[in-house]
Amino acid sequence: MLTSAVLDFCKSNNIRSLRVIVGVSGGGDSVSLLRTLHALASELELSLIVGHFNHNLRVDSGADAEWVQNLADQLELPCETGSTTLPATDEATARQARYAFFNQVASNHDCQALALAHTQDDQAETILHHIIRGTGLKGLTGIPETRPLSESVTLVRPLLRCTRVQVEHYLSEIQQPYRTDSTNVQTHYTRNYLRHEVLPQLRKHLNPQVDDALVRLATQASATQTALEELAKRLFQEIVVDQQPDSVRLQCATLASQPELLVREMLTLLWREQQWPRQKMTFNRWQELATLATSSTSSQLSLPGPVHAVKRRNLLELSLKSES
Helix, strand or coil: CHHHHHHHHHHHCCCCCCEEEEECCCCHHHHHHHHHHHHHHHHHCCEEEEEEEECCCCCCHHHHHHHHHHHHHHCCCCEEEEECCCCCCCHHHHHHHHHHHHHHHHHHHCCCEEECCCCHHHHHHHHHHHHHHCCCHHHHCCCCCEEECCCCCEEECCCCCCCHHHHHHHHHHCCCCCCCCHHHHCCCCHHHHHHHHHHHHHHHHCCCCHHHHHHHHHHHHHHHHHHHHHHHHHHHHHHEEEEECCEEEEECCCHHHCCHHHHHHHHHHHHHHHCCCCCCCCHHHHHHHHHHHHCCCCEEEEECCCEEEEEECCEEEEEECCCC
Protein backbone atom coordinates (compact mmCIF):
# COMPACT_ATOMS: atom_id res chain seq x y z
CA MET A 1 0.00 0.00 0.00
CA LEU A 2 1.13 3.54 -0.70
CA THR A 3 1.06 4.53 2.97
CA SER A 4 3.51 1.74 3.84
CA ALA A 5 5.92 2.88 1.11
CA VAL A 6 5.80 6.48 2.36
CA LEU A 7 6.29 5.30 5.96
CA ASP A 8 9.38 3.30 4.92
CA PHE A 9 10.74 6.34 3.09
CA CYS A 10 10.21 8.61 6.10
CA LYS A 11 11.85 6.16 8.49
CA SER A 12 14.88 5.58 6.24
CA ASN A 13 15.36 9.35 5.79
CA ASN A 14 14.73 10.27 9.42
CA ILE A 15 11.61 12.32 8.65
CA ARG A 16 10.18 12.47 12.13
CA SER A 17 9.20 15.23 14.58
CA LEU A 18 9.43 17.86 11.82
CA ARG A 19 7.37 20.69 10.43
CA VAL A 20 6.81 19.81 6.77
CA ILE A 21 5.41 21.81 3.85
CA VAL A 22 3.54 19.54 1.45
CA GLY A 23 3.50 20.96 -2.07
CA VAL A 24 -0.01 20.34 -3.38
CA SER A 25 -1.06 21.30 -6.91
CA GLY A 26 -4.38 19.52 -6.63
CA GLY A 27 -3.35 16.75 -9.01
CA GLY A 28 -3.48 13.08 -8.09
CA ASP A 29 0.19 12.67 -7.16
CA SER A 30 0.33 15.62 -4.75
CA VAL A 31 -3.08 14.87 -3.24
CA SER A 32 -2.03 11.27 -2.54
CA LEU A 33 1.17 12.54 -0.92
CA LEU A 34 -0.81 14.87 1.32
CA ARG A 35 -3.27 12.16 2.32
CA THR A 36 -0.54 9.60 3.11
CA LEU A 37 1.50 12.06 5.17
CA HIS A 38 -1.66 13.18 6.96
CA ALA A 39 -2.43 9.55 7.79
CA LEU A 40 1.11 9.11 9.17
CA ALA A 41 1.41 12.49 10.90
CA SER A 42 0.56 11.21 14.36
CA GLU A 43 2.88 8.19 14.16
CA LEU A 44 5.78 10.28 12.81
CA GLU A 45 5.00 13.38 14.91
CA LEU A 46 4.78 15.58 11.82
CA SER A 47 3.25 19.04 11.66
CA LEU A 48 2.00 19.58 8.11
CA ILE A 49 1.48 22.81 6.20
CA VAL A 50 -0.12 22.69 2.77
CA GLY A 51 1.59 24.85 0.13
CA HIS A 52 0.03 25.66 -3.25
CA PHE A 53 1.62 27.87 -5.90
CA ASN A 54 -0.42 29.17 -8.83
CA HIS A 55 1.61 29.87 -11.98
CA ASN A 56 -1.47 31.40 -13.66
CA LEU A 57 -0.84 29.40 -16.82
CA ARG A 58 -4.52 28.44 -17.23
CA VAL A 59 -7.73 30.42 -16.94
CA ASP A 60 -9.06 27.92 -14.38
CA SER A 61 -5.91 27.76 -12.25
CA GLY A 62 -7.51 29.91 -9.56
CA ALA A 63 -10.08 27.15 -9.01
CA ASP A 64 -7.20 24.76 -8.21
CA ALA A 65 -6.05 27.04 -5.38
CA GLU A 66 -9.58 27.17 -3.97
CA TRP A 67 -9.91 23.37 -4.22
CA VAL A 68 -6.60 22.83 -2.40
CA GLN A 69 -7.64 25.29 0.31
CA ASN A 70 -10.88 23.38 0.82
CA LEU A 71 -9.02 20.06 1.07
CA ALA A 72 -6.64 21.55 3.65
CA ASP A 73 -9.64 22.81 5.63
CA GLN A 74 -11.21 19.34 5.56
CA LEU A 75 -7.97 17.87 6.94
CA GLU A 76 -7.72 20.72 9.47
CA LEU A 77 -4.32 21.77 8.15
CA PRO A 78 -2.95 25.29 7.61
CA CYS A 79 -2.65 26.24 3.96
CA GLU A 80 -0.45 28.84 2.28
CA THR A 81 -1.15 29.83 -1.33
CA GLY A 82 0.99 31.95 -3.61
CA SER A 83 0.91 33.07 -7.21
CA THR A 84 2.75 35.03 -9.81
CA THR A 85 1.51 37.48 -12.41
CA LEU A 86 4.75 37.26 -14.35
CA PRO A 87 4.68 35.01 -17.42
CA ALA A 88 6.66 31.78 -16.96
CA THR A 89 8.65 32.06 -20.18
CA ASP A 90 10.39 28.77 -19.51
CA GLU A 91 10.45 25.89 -17.02
CA ALA A 92 13.42 27.36 -15.14
CA THR A 93 11.59 30.66 -14.53
CA ALA A 94 8.51 28.86 -13.24
CA ARG A 95 10.63 26.62 -11.03
CA GLN A 96 12.50 29.59 -9.56
CA ALA A 97 9.24 31.35 -8.65
CA ARG A 98 7.79 28.18 -7.14
CA TYR A 99 10.79 27.45 -4.94
CA ALA A 100 11.02 31.07 -3.81
CA PHE A 101 7.43 30.70 -2.58
CA PHE A 102 8.19 27.44 -0.76
CA ASN A 103 11.26 28.97 0.88
CA GLN A 104 9.14 31.85 2.13
CA VAL A 105 6.51 29.47 3.53
CA ALA A 106 9.27 27.47 5.23
CA SER A 107 10.58 30.64 6.84
CA ASN A 108 7.10 31.74 7.94
CA HIS A 109 6.33 28.41 9.61
CA ASP A 110 9.83 27.38 10.74
CA CYS A 111 9.68 24.23 8.57
CA GLN A 112 12.53 21.76 8.22
CA ALA A 113 11.32 19.91 5.12
CA LEU A 114 9.44 20.38 1.85
CA ALA A 115 7.71 17.26 0.51
CA LEU A 116 7.02 17.05 -3.24
CA ALA A 117 5.11 14.35 -5.10
CA HIS A 118 7.41 13.18 -7.89
CA THR A 119 6.83 9.50 -8.67
CA GLN A 120 8.78 6.68 -10.29
CA ASP A 121 7.03 7.57 -13.57
CA ASP A 122 8.41 11.12 -13.31
CA GLN A 123 11.85 9.64 -12.74
CA ALA A 124 11.66 7.48 -15.87
CA GLU A 125 10.44 10.43 -17.96
CA THR A 126 13.23 12.64 -16.60
CA ILE A 127 15.97 10.12 -17.39
CA LEU A 128 14.66 9.59 -20.92
CA HIS A 129 14.44 13.36 -21.43
CA HIS A 130 18.05 13.79 -20.29
CA ILE A 131 19.27 11.00 -22.58
CA ILE A 132 17.52 12.47 -25.62
CA ARG A 133 18.70 16.00 -24.85
CA GLY A 134 22.26 14.82 -24.29
CA THR A 135 23.64 14.34 -20.80
CA GLY A 136 26.64 13.22 -18.83
CA LEU A 137 26.74 10.79 -15.94
CA LYS A 138 25.27 13.25 -13.45
CA GLY A 139 22.24 13.83 -15.67
CA LEU A 140 21.55 10.10 -15.63
CA THR A 141 21.11 10.19 -11.85
CA GLY A 142 17.75 11.85 -12.41
CA ILE A 143 15.62 13.25 -9.61
CA PRO A 144 17.21 12.83 -6.15
CA GLU A 145 15.10 11.49 -3.30
CA THR A 146 16.39 14.25 -1.03
CA ARG A 147 18.46 17.39 -1.43
CA PRO A 148 19.05 20.62 0.49
CA LEU A 149 16.59 23.36 -0.43
CA SER A 150 18.29 25.88 1.84
CA GLU A 151 20.54 25.82 4.89
CA SER A 152 17.60 24.84 7.11
CA VAL A 153 15.17 23.06 4.76
CA THR A 154 15.50 19.67 3.04
CA LEU A 155 13.49 18.79 -0.05
CA VAL A 156 12.14 15.22 0.14
CA ARG A 157 10.24 13.10 -2.41
CA PRO A 158 8.48 10.25 -0.56
CA LEU A 159 6.71 8.91 -3.68
CA LEU A 160 9.77 8.60 -5.89
CA ARG A 161 9.79 4.80 -5.61
CA CYS A 162 6.03 4.56 -6.20
CA THR A 163 4.30 4.31 -9.57
CA ARG A 164 1.43 6.43 -10.85
CA VAL A 165 -0.70 3.27 -10.95
CA GLN A 166 -0.13 2.81 -7.21
CA VAL A 167 -1.07 6.43 -6.62
CA GLU A 168 -4.30 6.11 -8.58
CA HIS A 169 -5.17 2.86 -6.79
CA TYR A 170 -4.65 4.50 -3.39
CA LEU A 171 -6.85 7.48 -4.28
CA SER A 172 -9.56 5.12 -5.50
CA GLU A 173 -9.34 3.09 -2.28
CA ILE A 174 -9.86 6.11 -0.04
CA GLN A 175 -12.35 7.67 -2.48
CA GLN A 176 -10.34 10.88 -2.68
CA PRO A 177 -11.07 13.11 -5.71
CA TYR A 178 -8.39 15.30 -7.27
CA ARG A 179 -8.00 17.96 -9.93
CA THR A 180 -7.01 17.24 -13.54
CA ASP A 181 -4.72 19.75 -15.23
CA SER A 182 -5.81 20.09 -18.85
CA THR A 183 -2.29 21.01 -19.92
CA ASN A 184 -1.05 17.55 -18.89
CA VAL A 185 -2.42 16.06 -22.11
CA GLN A 186 -1.03 18.73 -24.42
CA THR A 187 1.79 16.94 -26.22
CA HIS A 188 3.55 20.07 -27.45
CA TYR A 189 5.12 20.09 -23.98
CA THR A 190 8.20 17.86 -24.07
CA ARG A 191 7.45 15.90 -20.90
CA ASN A 192 3.85 15.26 -21.98
CA TYR A 193 5.06 14.10 -25.39
CA LEU A 194 7.42 11.63 -23.74
CA ARG A 195 4.69 10.47 -21.35
CA HIS A 196 1.85 10.06 -23.86
CA GLU A 197 3.66 9.29 -27.11
CA VAL A 198 7.27 8.09 -26.73
CA LEU A 199 7.16 5.87 -23.63
CA PRO A 200 4.00 4.00 -24.70
CA GLN A 201 5.67 3.21 -28.03
CA LEU A 202 8.83 2.03 -26.29
CA ARG A 203 6.77 -0.21 -23.97
CA LYS A 204 4.78 -1.63 -26.88
CA HIS A 205 7.52 -2.22 -29.43
CA LEU A 206 10.85 -2.48 -27.58
CA ASN A 207 10.63 -3.19 -23.85
CA PRO A 208 7.48 -3.49 -21.71
CA GLN A 209 9.67 -2.81 -18.66
CA VAL A 210 11.41 0.27 -20.07
CA ASP A 211 10.35 2.39 -17.08
CA ASP A 212 12.04 -0.01 -14.66
CA ALA A 213 15.13 -0.08 -16.88
CA LEU A 214 15.40 3.72 -16.86
CA VAL A 215 14.94 3.93 -13.10
CA ARG A 216 17.53 1.17 -12.59
CA LEU A 217 19.94 3.13 -14.79
CA ALA A 218 19.39 6.19 -12.59
CA THR A 219 20.13 4.18 -9.45
CA GLN A 220 23.37 2.80 -10.89
CA ALA A 221 24.41 6.21 -12.22
CA SER A 222 23.74 7.79 -8.82
CA ALA A 223 25.96 5.26 -7.03
CA THR A 224 28.74 5.77 -9.59
CA GLN A 225 28.43 9.57 -9.41
CA THR A 226 28.64 9.49 -5.62
CA ALA A 227 31.86 7.44 -5.76
CA LEU A 228 33.30 9.74 -8.44
CA GLU A 229 32.52 12.85 -6.41
CA GLU A 230 34.27 11.38 -3.38
CA LEU A 231 37.40 10.66 -5.45
CA ALA A 232 37.27 14.16 -6.92
CA LYS A 233 37.00 15.67 -3.44
CA ARG A 234 40.09 13.79 -2.29
CA LEU A 235 42.00 14.82 -5.42
CA PHE A 236 41.09 18.48 -4.92
CA GLN A 237 42.22 18.39 -1.29
CA GLU A 238 45.54 16.90 -2.38
CA ILE A 239 46.40 19.51 -5.01
CA VAL A 240 44.86 22.76 -3.75
CA VAL A 241 47.56 25.28 -2.83
CA ASP A 242 45.46 28.29 -2.01
CA GLN A 243 41.71 28.94 -2.05
CA GLN A 244 40.13 32.39 -1.87
CA PRO A 245 36.57 33.53 -2.75
CA ASP A 246 37.71 34.86 -6.14
CA SER A 247 40.70 32.64 -6.89
CA VAL A 248 42.11 29.14 -6.53
CA ARG A 249 45.61 27.82 -7.16
CA LEU A 250 46.24 24.14 -7.90
CA GLN A 251 49.46 22.12 -7.98
CA CYS A 252 48.88 20.05 -11.12
CA ALA A 253 51.96 17.82 -11.31
CA THR A 254 49.97 14.64 -10.57
CA LEU A 255 46.95 15.38 -12.76
CA ALA A 256 48.47 14.01 -15.98
CA SER A 257 48.31 10.50 -14.51
CA GLN A 258 44.65 10.83 -13.50
CA PRO A 259 41.67 9.82 -15.70
CA GLU A 260 40.22 12.79 -17.59
CA LEU A 261 36.77 12.00 -16.16
CA LEU A 262 38.12 12.45 -12.63
CA VAL A 263 39.92 15.69 -13.51
CA ARG A 264 36.73 17.15 -15.03
CA GLU A 265 34.72 16.13 -11.97
CA MET A 266 37.32 17.72 -9.68
CA LEU A 267 37.06 20.97 -11.64
CA THR A 268 33.25 21.00 -11.47
CA LEU A 269 33.56 20.42 -7.72
CA LEU A 270 35.86 23.43 -7.53
CA TRP A 271 33.25 25.55 -9.38
CA ARG A 272 30.53 24.45 -6.95
CA GLU A 273 32.67 25.22 -3.90
CA GLN A 274 33.53 28.65 -5.29
CA GLN A 275 29.88 29.23 -6.28
CA TRP A 276 31.03 30.32 -9.72
CA PRO A 277 28.39 30.31 -12.50
CA ARG A 278 28.28 27.04 -14.43
CA GLN A 279 25.42 27.63 -16.86
CA LYS A 280 27.70 28.30 -19.84
CA MET A 281 30.36 25.76 -18.91
CA THR A 282 29.60 23.19 -21.60
CA PHE A 283 31.28 19.80 -21.85
CA ASN A 284 33.74 21.24 -24.37
CA ARG A 285 34.72 24.04 -21.98
CA TRP A 286 35.27 21.58 -19.11
CA GLN A 287 37.37 19.49 -21.49
CA GLU A 288 39.45 22.52 -22.52
CA LEU A 289 40.11 23.32 -18.88
CA ALA A 290 40.99 19.71 -18.02
CA THR A 291 43.42 19.64 -20.96
CA LEU A 292 45.04 22.85 -19.70
CA ALA A 293 45.30 21.47 -16.16
CA THR A 294 46.99 18.24 -17.29
CA SER A 295 49.28 19.89 -19.86
CA SER A 296 52.98 20.26 -19.18
CA THR A 297 53.19 23.58 -21.04
CA SER A 298 52.32 27.09 -19.88
CA SER A 299 49.19 28.60 -21.35
CA GLN A 300 45.97 30.46 -20.46
CA LEU A 301 42.28 30.23 -21.11
CA SER A 302 39.28 32.55 -20.79
CA LEU A 303 36.13 30.84 -19.53
CA PRO A 304 32.50 31.84 -18.88
CA GLY A 305 31.86 33.41 -15.52
CA PRO A 306 34.10 35.16 -16.42
CA VAL A 307 36.92 32.98 -15.10
CA HIS A 308 40.51 33.35 -16.27
CA ALA A 309 42.77 30.29 -16.13
CA VAL A 310 46.56 30.63 -16.25
CA LYS A 311 48.91 27.61 -16.30
CA ARG A 312 52.56 28.23 -15.41
CA ARG A 313 54.51 24.99 -15.36
CA ASN A 314 52.75 22.85 -12.73
CA LEU A 315 50.70 25.65 -11.16
CA LEU A 316 47.16 26.41 -12.38
CA GLU A 317 45.57 29.65 -11.18
CA LEU A 318 41.84 30.23 -11.67
CA SER A 319 40.45 33.67 -10.91
CA LEU A 320 37.00 35.19 -11.18
CA LYS A 321 37.15 38.54 -12.96
CA SER A 322 34.62 41.30 -12.33
CA GLU A 323 32.69 42.22 -15.45
CA SER A 324 33.35 45.77 -16.63
